[in-house]
Amino acid sequence: MEDHTETEELEDMMYQITETSPSVETRRGCKYSPLITLADEYGGISHIVNDDNCYVLVNGSHEQGFDTVKHWYPEAAKALSTLKCSMNIYRRI
Secondary structure (H helix, E strand, O other): OOOOOOOOOHHHOOOEEEOOOOOEEOOOOOEEOOOEEEEOOOOOEEEEEEEOOEEEEEEEEOOOEEEEEOOOOHHHHHHHOOOOOOHHHHHHO
C-alpha cells in the first residue's frame, strides 16, 4: 500500500474540490446542504454534509443517485480538514 505524505497536494488527486452544490438528496430521500463538493473526471461526485453535528460523506452521481458511505478516500479527508469545527459540536459533548 502506498504511503501518502502530508505534502501531497489535492491537485495531484483524482477528486477535486468544485463549486458546492446547493443541495443533495440520497436515494433514501434524505436531503442535505453540502459544505464541500468534490468531483472526479468520470462523473463521480462526493459531498461532505453535516448531519446532527457530524460530518458525513455522500457519494454517487446524478445518473445513479447518492448514498452515505462509511469509507473516506484521501481527497475527502483532506477536504474535511479545511472545515472549521462548529463550536456547537463541542458544547454538546
